[in-house]
Amino acid sequence: MLTERQRMILNAIIDDYIRSAEPVGSRSISKRGDVGFSAATIRNEMADLEELGFLEQPHTSAGRVPSTKGYRYYVDHLVKLGEVNDSDLTKIRSFFTEKMTQMEEVIQHAATILSSLTNYTSIVLGPESYANSLKHFQLVPISDDAAVAIIVTNTGHVENRTISIPPDMSMSDIERAVNILNTKLIGVPLIRLKAKMHTEVGQELGRYVDQCERLLGVLDDAFNTEDENRVFLSGTTNMLTQPEFKDVDKVKTLLDLFGETPTLMRMFAGQPVGIQVRIGSENSHEAISNCSLITATYSVDGVSAGTIGILGPTRMDYAKVIGLLDVLSKDMAVLLGRWYK
Amino acid sequence: MLTERQRMILNAIIDDYIRSAEPVGSRSISKRGDVGFSAATIRNEMADLEELGFLEQPHTSAGRVPSTKGYRYYVDHLVKLGEVNDSDLTKIRSFFTEKMTQMEEVIQHAATILSSLTNYTSIVLGPESYANSLKHFQLVPISDDAAVAIIVTNTGHVENRTISIPPDMSMSDIERAVNILNTKLIGVPLIRLKAKMHTEVGQELGRYVDQCERLLGVLDDAFNTEDENRVFLSGTTNMLTQPEFKDVDKVKTLLDLFGETPTLMRMFAGQPVGIQVRIGSENSHEAISNCSLITATYSVDGVSAGTIGILGPTRMDYAKVIGLLDVLSKDMAVLLGRWYK
């Protein structure tokens, strides 16, 4: 519904604004080589584009600024996804050749790369643990009445929790219980763990172990694997260098948001596969209404597992970020695949 | 070396300034009930106090502001440590009655309490792990060539790391190795672990297990327990509400500092036992030259173990913070004692 020329002009305006962060006027567009029209013509088109809702004017005698709708059109139709910068690419690759001993390390690494290459804030959601299953379970007594429960998943992830053990429960009882639990529960998906423990294991355990109910009660806690620690952030302070955040209050609401892990998780929940761009007011959350969030899902073994994302001002370098996310999400899939193999 | 009246006036000025964050003039001091002198008299004293270095003047026709030296005198001689607010106290106590399954949780909790009660930023250093010893060691294979090494300490702390196991090493070999390691190394302090593993265990292990050197090589990694994750922060954005941080650049340098865990650890290193106040330029680090850092060590089983601290503007409520730290450091000692018992 836009003429070719209007698209050219819109593209030029957004390009300029991304670079300068200042309202762009008709003359500066006209002076660029790529649009060969006079300022007056461009002014007319700009007026039309504003009427159509693609541009906005901060005040009468200022240049134009892209609206959310403008950015939306830009990312949907105009932006040309170039190749990822060579030096960026080598940085990514060299990062991932480093030796990493924990899955969390890989994910945190990915976040760090993203934020350092873009100068925006990166948010990475670790792989969901739904699919994971129990590999090993253990109770290590550390005093008369306390023990550490350790759960190892098939992906090598370790969860641990201190529990209090019922008094007058003997060491041998505990050992026996752990053995039964291991034989019965290995391979069971984590989400089913609690249910299965009570139904199937409960009876069997009751035969051999006194006080079995109380033990199971405490273990309930241990098997509560909330995955609140799946969110990894990096470059949170990068936002402060953006001119749109020279106001401390805005900074605070944003940084406070970063501290609320559950809210972040909700923002990322139900992400469709692939790359997604949410611009300004398209975001559900107030605090980032003048930000854009670009996310990409990554999959492990062909199953969608987690999400990596970049949060920046609406005036962000969409082409670059989309390219980076594309590359990195694929690299992560490969890298994480090793853990799941 | 200060007259009684000078001390009164200095005290009044600092009190006022802590409340208002604005240069305080002679008239406003005179109007307070507690100093019964005219503005003129107070002006004279203020001039003297400035000459002595306790006060500073932003510009000629402004009120006075305490200098670092002024604050120092204030905390050393003037501040009267009142009892901790009752409602604060109940908050602390009720917090700590909550059930917590991990030591990290306790520490993070303490940090959260501090920052929420003070509206400053809290920095808590978890207990040193020097004294900790090995309670249990385990290798859980998760694929043909990888395993998770798990170390449990006597305090119930769990460390885990993914290691790659040498090819053509049999399951039974691994099991045997783990058994030997467990019998030989339990009770050994963590810092000695690597050394002891090579000297004593190495020979014994060599007798039973093939490829023992290569296994020990990989385990070296696993036993590298850097304690970089001992620092807990809370309320980092509280600083943004302080008028001295309405400049985004200052905010950024501060927040960047918060991100550098090693630097933070260095700031806390070698803390003498007890409560310590470091004011403004007394701090080694540039980024917090207009902040004060108040720290308290806490001990477990009578041994100094970690540090809790509050970072706020130099214009902070010293009395309240010192009181809180005092209470909380003792509570933490008690609470953590349970883990070490």
Added chain:
DNA sequence: CGTTAGCACTCAGTGTCGTCGAGTGCTAAT
């Protein structure tokens, strides 16, 4: 002699005013 009232002085903050310039919208000429 310590204290205080009085006074001249300083200076950041604030509001007003005119200028400047980047930018627009409209009209008429090409």
Added chain:
DNA sequence: ATTAGCACTCGACGACACTGAGTGCTAACG
């Protein structure tokens, strides 16, 4: 259809005066 030209708008900026909080000094007071 395009563009040159022109009047107009409006924020940004500097100059300016005014205000008021605060000071330092001096002289008077008890």
